[in-house]
Amino acid sequence: MSAAPTTLAAETERGAHFRGRGAALRAIGDWLDQTAPDRRPLVVTGAPGAGKSAVLGQVDSDAGLLVSARGKDALEVATEIARAAGTADPRVPGDLLRHLRERLAAGRLDLVLDAVDEAVTPAEARELIHEVILPLAGHGVRVVAGTRRADEQGDLIGEFGAGAEVVDLDDPDYFNELDLAGHALATLWQAGDERAGNPYADVAVAGPVARRIAALAKANFLVAGLVARGHGLNDGVPIDPGTVAFTATVTAALDTYLPGISPAGATSARLALTALAFAEPPGLPLSVWRVAVEALGGRVTDDDLGAFARTPAAAFLVESTPAGYRLCHQALNEALLATRATTTARPDDERDLLYAWIRHGHATGWTVVPDYLRRSLARHAARAGLVDTLLNDDAYVLNADLGRLLVAAEAADTPEGRARVRLLQRTPLAATAPPAERAALFSVVDRIDRLGSGMQADDAAYRARWAHTPPRLERTVLEGHSDAVYDVCSVPLDGRNFLASGGDDGTVRIWDPLTGRVERVLDGHTDCVRGMWAIEVDDGTLLATAGHDGAIIVWNAGTGAHLRTLSGHSGWVRNLCAVPVPGGPTLLASAGDDRTVRLWNPVDGTLVHTLTGFGGWVTAVTHLPVGPHGLVASTGFEGVIALWDPVTGENMNAVVAHDGWATTLCAVRVDGGVALASAGYDGVVRLWNPLTGGLLGAIEPHAGPLTDLCTVEVDGTVLLAATDETGVLHLWEARSGEPRPSLHGDVSWIRALCALRVRDRDLLATAGDDGTVRLWDPVTRQAESVFDGGRLGPVVSVQAVPWGDRTAVASGGADGSVRFWDPATGAALAELSAREGPVSAVCALPDATVPLVAAAGDDHVVRLFDLRDGSRGAELADHHERVNAVCAVGGGGRMLLASAADDATVRLWNPHDGSPRGVLLGHRNWVTALTAATVGDRPVLASADKDGTVRLWDQDGRTLWQQLTHTDAVNALCTVSVDGWDLLVSGSADRTVRLWQPADGRPGHVLSGHTAAVTGVCALPAGGGRELVVSASLDRTVRLWDPATGDCVRTIPVHHRALACAAVAGTLVLGLDRGLLALSF
Known part of the structure; x- marks a missing residue:
């Protein structure tokens, strides 16, 4: 190793001027030149000004990467390392090791990483250590890290682990005068x-x-x-x-x-440099520096500052980088700010700077201002106590770095600011969206949740015109799983908590609850993931996951590495929990359908005990910190709770707890002691003394089967939370059993929940049957909006209907009514009570004399109504199973009504007198969709069924063609015009949309991208005579497709399961499982 200066020194502390620290340099060189890597990082530390950065700037390694963490988050540092090493960019910091494996196999790799303590936040510094530095060192990268001993969050050296090598420049061994x-x-x-x-x-x-x-x-x-x-x-x-x-x-x-430095124009050197001392890394661009000087009372031009920075005296203190200007040492920042604070309060300066930069942003345009303002203004606002000011600046929010804004936004204290925070939290996709798309995403969330954020969306790519949906009470909704989510758990990493979820799609996802971003996807199970638990060990956090494949996988939660698989269960593994053992390692308990509970050492995979004697599936297991060794409680299908000593494996007690299946257990701390709570299919929560087995109390929420339990602390009071199969979160005070107001979401079945500490608040996270993970604030008591006459519920059909001299929207769904709406405003126009059961389909029968609307449903009957006065017309009752679809077909004075049903028939009717006109036979399963089409100038009828078959019929009831290419039920049909020709469009439960030539059934484009069943399709006018295909899906998105090319031109998250769609008078109206949403383009 030599001591030649490098670019790192130029970026940090003027390494070219630096001499000395020979002992430290020799120690670093010897450490780097060891035959085998140490597999621990070498930490270089010392007091401010001791020369840490300069020493690291002298390190020269042929195999080395030199990176500064100053002002960067962990992902930015990881990305910089990856690019310097010539590998792909990591998606999250923990991915870096995986990306470097090939580079490590090729030979030695050294990394010199300076200014760890100067990462953008203390939390990011710790994430950098645990997600990047320690994993790389553990896999053979020689990592030298420079940092102060502590930052505002506390000790940093200890974060590197007890075994880290430390070169302390304040140690006399490393100093020579x-x-x-x-x-x-x-x-x-x-x-x-x-x-x-x-x-x-x-x-x-x-x-x-x-x-x-x-x-x-x-x-x-x-x-x-x-x-x-x-x-x-x-x-x-x-x-x-x-x-x-x-x-x-x-x-x-x-x-x-x-005093020896020349001024910058009319501004003193001290003031010019003090303006830089306020800067966040990586420094102020010239124009932003000028605005800062002026805000602090100076007068200067960009040219003045540029010339000032180049003077020999100032250049010793000021670094110029492509990103801007900054002081070359953190100690200089601190000294200048301390002196400034003797005459002007820091918050006052921060306020003046913030307002000046906001004015500059508006004058210049937020899309073209230096990136510094979009990234760093939120931290200045937080220091000025003016986060609400930024949150309510539409132009800024549409262009800002939302991840950094959200971190600061927790301090919002006005109703308007808090509404904006809810908007950001519930729109995680906005973080990576350009301004026009971001405005559109915000408009949808603002409408469906009735946040009243006031966000303007004039330049939006699209916007939500109106919505009739109950506001979601959840703080954040995390969307990513493609099927039901079965479990969630808190994962402590780097001094904060992340959230893990697993479900029916076989994946495990780790989320950042602050940003809603997926940090990592773990893919290792071959079937549904049922249970998970995080376990803190000496060198990090383990995440154990289990499921239907019978395997328990232990992951490194920080890096995502698959550490080991624990095998032994012969059926589903339904539940996991950590079991701390006094004086020993923390064990992992697993509950399985093979009627056993197993205790494992998750660090080495050893099976410690197998607990047997159960009469059925074991579905829940929990740890109780009572007695000399603690206890493990388990329960399951037979409703008996068994209590075990985890050290000896001895059964200590058994209690008949529930009448039938017990689904969940949890420990409850009350009055200085610990109780055991249990719940199950009998709908009762019971609390037990775990040492005696005595019943302490029972709570009956009258909610049917209960699915999970946990505790959460709110304002010093421990609450017991329970979930059920109707989507309700029940809350009680654990000590008294007094109920607290319940939380109602928009998912029918909550499978699991856990408490999650975020910043200084305890939230509840739930796993939903709809594939979502939701975060709830148990303090929130926001009332749900209810329509006059009741809530809409699922809307499965929307259609354009004539309404006097204009067009209205007709909707039908679970409430049994057909409702009519103004497509421009969403105003309710009328309501027809069609039936007691749900409406499955509606359609209009345009007729200049007697305009009708048809409504079908589960009672096998199609009912007709006169749109002029709502009076009932004919009832068509020849089907003997549920009617799934209705449509008008024909023309030239021969308008007929077609209906399709689960009885595998399509029937034709005269809509005016209700007389039957024919039965179309040929489908072998439920007929699920209909649409009218034309072949040349001939009207035809298309139908589709549950098998995936699409058929085309002529007016005489003859089959023109049939095609079976979908692999699951076809849920919707429509036509779309391409270059003056109609194409047939089918949307299926196989997650695809297909295009067909109606003349001969030739298949066209297959439109793939949805991650759940496609439930609705329609054509959307796009200007210039063009039409797009719209598809609605249970994956909570709507997609727009170009039928000529098959390309997806836009994906719109709608945050509820989309069930139907129709273009009406320039508005796209969507039927959702929680109501209606209207979009304009």
């Missing part, structure tokens, strides 16, 4: 050489001065450099070494140095 004198001498020479007549060109003259500076600098290289630099630039004749005197602090040295 001659090194410091050499540094001062080099600085005197270089400063003097920058002007004519250098008084320190002679080493005989400069040496004594340098040694005197070193003697007084108290081992601080920054102080020595400032003092030496000042003498080198300003002394006309050499100073007498005996008269050199100064206070060995950065503040004092800076006070002496600054």
